[in-house]
Amino acid sequence: MAKPDSVFIFVGTYPSEAAARADYDLVKELHSAGAVGSFDASVVTKDEDGKVHVNKDETATRHGAWGGAAAGAVVGLLFPPAIIGTAAVGAAVGGVGGHLWRGMSRADVKEFGEIIDEGQAALVIVGANTLSQALDKAELKAEKQMAKELDVSTDDIDKAVRQAATEVA
Structure with a gap:
């Protein structure tokens, strides 16, 4: 049974960056319409x-409560730092990644990481x-997708994001 304040992760693969961006835009529209609460997407x-x-639309980031840290932390958990070509992930991985890591098994991390490897974009x-x-x-258009509810509180993620923001500032 879903906990009202738990965290949800979705990873979908797409044949191109444009296809992934189309679904990214759809998620932003859902947020604007009030259909989703706090979220971060990349x-x-x-x-x-x-x-x-990790490609972000910075206008959307400013509107999201988690400001780029949550999706960046997931990417930081899935890929070794040596292959991540952006510094945006760095600060987020610490506190936010720690909370997310506690909510996932090693098998989950491996499975999420493998699904991204299979597509040209995610x-x-x-x-x-x-x-x-x-x-x-x-009805997102992902070719493959994986989703998981974590036993992690959105409040814990909110606190970790705020902490990461003060460390970067």
């Missing part, structure tokens, strides 16, 4: 050198569990 791509890039969404129902209704 489009993740790999370049020809195997570097992972959409990573982290949010309150109300996101799960909204995404089901939205």
